[in-house]
Amino acid sequence: MTHVLKLENLEVVYNDVVLVLKGLSLAAAEGRITALLGANGAGKSTTLKAISGLLESEDGEVTAGSVLYRGRPVQGLPPERVVRMGVFQVMEGRRIFEDLSVEENLRCGAFVSPRAEYAANLDKVYGYFPRLKERRGQLAGYMSGGEQQMLAIGRAIMAKPKLLLLDEPSLGLAPLLVEEIFEIVQMINQKEGVTVLLVEQNARAALNVAEHGYIMENGRIVMEGPARDLLQNPDIQEFYLGMGHAGAKKSYREVKHYRRRKRWLG
C-alpha cells in the first residue's frame, strides 16, 4: 500500500511564538479515507493548512519536519502551487463565496482544471448533488447550511483533486445531513479514486467511513490504528464516542473519574 501523503515530525509555529504542532507524523494511504480526530484546539486544521499551504496567510510557518506529497516536499509552497499538484482543501466552515451564484462558485473550484473538462465536471457535480443543479443561478449565500457544504465539496470535485483534505464537513449540520454528506464523501472516494484525509470532531461518523484513523491531542498524534480497532478501543469509546466502559451510555457524573484513567500522555 503506497502512501500519497506523509507528514514527518511536523512542527508549526504561529506568529513566531506559538508552537501548535509538536512533531506530528501521519500518512494517508492511496485511494483510502484516513480520519484525523481530536478535540478543539488539538491542531487538526493547522495540520491540513500546513499541507495545503494556507498557513502563510495566517502567519503560520512550518519550522521543522516535512510534508511529503508523492514523495516530494511541499511544505512552504504557495497554496496555488499545491492545488495545481492535485491537493485540494475544503476549509472548515464551508467558506463559500456568498455573493456569487452556485454555478459561479463551481467555476472558481475549476480555476486550475483545464477548460475542456469543465462541462463534464459540472455534470458530475450536479449528478452527486441534484439540489445544486436546481439552484445553480441562485446566490450561494441564501442556501441552507447543508447545501452550502454540498457546494463546498462540489467545488472540490470541480478541481479533480487526487488528495482531498476535508475539514469538519459535519460542522453545524443536522444528523441526517451529516449522514448524507459522509455517504457522498465515501462515494467520491470510491468512484473517483480520490484519497481523502478527513478531519472531524464527529468521531463516530468519521471512523465509520474511514479505513485508518489517527487521534490527535495537543499537537501530537497520541494513537493510531485501523478504524475498526479504534471504534472498539475502550479509551476511544470513552473519550470520543461518549460511551461508558461497558459500551453503555455514561452519566456525566462519572466523567471526572474516567478522566484520570486516560491511558496516553496528552
Added chain:
Amino acid sequence: MEYYLQLLINGLVVGGIYSLVALGFVIIYKATQVVNFAQGELVMVGAYVCFSLTVQFNIPFVWAFLLTLGFSVLLGLLVERLALRPLIGESIISVIMVTIGLSSILRSLVQVFWGTQIKVYPQVLPVEPVVIAGLPVAPVYLAAFVLSALLFGIFSLFFKYSRLGIAMRATAFDQQAAQSMGIGIRNIFAMSWCIACVVSAVGGVILGNINGINSQLGYLGLKVFPAVILGGLDSLLGAALGGLIIGVLENLCDGLAKEFLGLSGVREVAAFVVLVVILMIKPYGLFGTEEIERV
C-alpha cells in the same frame, strides 16, 4: 431651454469620465478591499504621459494613446508590487494611508517632470460640432461618452462570464477561500491595479482633450467618491450610474445657481452634498452589496 440641455450634455460627458475613474476604483475595491485614494493621480499620470508622447515626442495620437495604455499596465504592476503587496494582511487603515502617500508621490512626480502650468492637448478630433437631436455636440464629447460606455460593457461581461473575472470577485469575498481553490491572489491584486490604471488613463486622456491638463487634475479623484458611494462601493453598474448622476447633478446645480442666485462654484460642492444625503438614507448605495443574512 437650450442652456439646460447643454448643461445636461456637459454633465453626461463629465459624468462619463467620473464613471470611468469610478470603475477603476470599484475594481480595486472589489478585488482587494482597498480604498484607493490615489485614483485621481492615476488619471493625471495617464493624461501627462499621453501628452508627453504626442507633443514632446511627436508620436501620432493613436499610437501615443496605445503606448499610454501599455505604460499604465506597467504602472499598475509597479504600484501593486512596491506599495501594496508588502501590506497584504495589514489593517485597512495602514493600506489607506499608503494610498494617500502614493497620491502625494505621484502628484509631486508629475510636477517635477512637467511643471504646474496648464498644458494643451493637440487637436485630435475635428472641432466641427455634430448635431444630435437638434443640439450641437462637440465630437470629442461624443467620443468620450462612447468610449466610457464601451469600456463599461467590456468589464461587465468580463466580471460576469470570464473565469478570471469570477475569480476576482471570489477573491474580493474571501481571500483565503480563493487561495484554497488555487487562485493566485497576488496575480489577482496585480491585475486589478493594472485595470484600474488603464481605465484611469483613458479618463485622463479624454479630459485632456476636452479641457487641457494641469497638476490639479488629481483632485478629480475626490469627485469620484460621491460617485462610487452613490452607486455602491462594489458595483460596476453603480459606478457607471453614480458617475453619470454626479456629473449631471453638479452641472445642473451649478447652472441653476448661476442663473438664479448669481452664485458660482456650486459645482465643487454639489457632489458632496449628494454624498452626505446618500450616506444618511442608503448607506450601501444604490447597487451596493448588502451583507447576506440567512434567517
